[in-house]
Amino acid sequence: MGKFLLGVAAGSITVYVPKYVEEVSPTKYKGTFGTYFQLFLTFGIFLGPLIALPIPVKPTCVDINKCPLLDDWKKNWNVKTYWHILFSLPIITAVLQLILLTFVFKYDTPTFYKERGMTEELNVIMNKIYSPDVVQRKIDEISVAKEGASLSYKEGLFG
DSSP, rough: OHHHHHHHHHHHHHHHHHHHHHHHHGGGGGHHHHHHHHHHHHHHHHHHHHHHTTSOOOOOOSGGGHHHHHHHHHHHHHHIIIIIHHHHHHHHHHHHHHHIIIIIIIOOOHHHHHTTTHHHHHHHHHHEEEOOOTHHHHHHHHHHHHHOOOOOOOHHHOO
């Protein structure tokens, strides 16, 4: 069940994060930020097995009761303790992300604010993204993009 939930979460991240980045990024940086996301995701996939390299491979013996290599393997610090560190790293980063997204970076996208008519919040977030002279033009572009959209997410997924 845990692997299933992890797979759903990882798959969701690869869809929702680029969409969020696209909605909150200034137009001239959208491609760059999307590339960074993909690059760091790939680097993270590479880094996982790389940090597990210090854990030695379990020795194989014909008679498991007369295998001195197995006793040395069980006493090895990397076998006894290092895996705990590896196991805790994703938990620590997940908790850190949860705290940051809940308490520090608790912004919705400009599209969310525009759809719900929350103009004050929309202006605040747009002034953080764009310079004041282009904010109104960018807000108008959001409404044009929404009127031109033909399918909602629900319609796109479930028909």
